[in-house]
Amino acid sequence: MTPEQLIEELHLARGTCGYMASTYLSPLQVAPDSAAPRTIGQALYFLITPDAGVELHRIRSDQIYHHYAGDALEVLLLPDDGPARTVVVGCELDNGMRPQLFIPAGTFHVARLEDGGACALLGTTSWPGVADGEFERGDASLLQRRHPEFAEQIAEFASA
16 A cells, blocks of 8 residues: 555554554553553554654653554664664564564654655554653754764654
């Protein structure tokens, strides 16, 4: 299917992670560490195209990216408490790719298609779910100072 067909079929709308649609919110609620109540877990689809990547951001929940179809996705992970790294999420296991990627809570990340890619359909699950106001956009210049060895990649990914 073309990206346009996927957008229509899955009822995706432009968002911070390409084109997105929520697919599940658990009816169970939690309030971790006295934070605002939220669903215990949630899932969504997201479609990445050359013109719609994953914006530099973080959430306060653990999440897993799941690759469903299309081209591979390069993800730049920028944790507060460790070294930055790039991971490729995709189906080519023999090339070191994995179809899932765990992103720990509080990790800034940004993603784009591998060079020449047309689109990638993924999902993400998070637990607990994200409460209103917990999505935080990243400051590329601050993260470049925190991870100077990845300054060039941060600039490239953030501008993609």
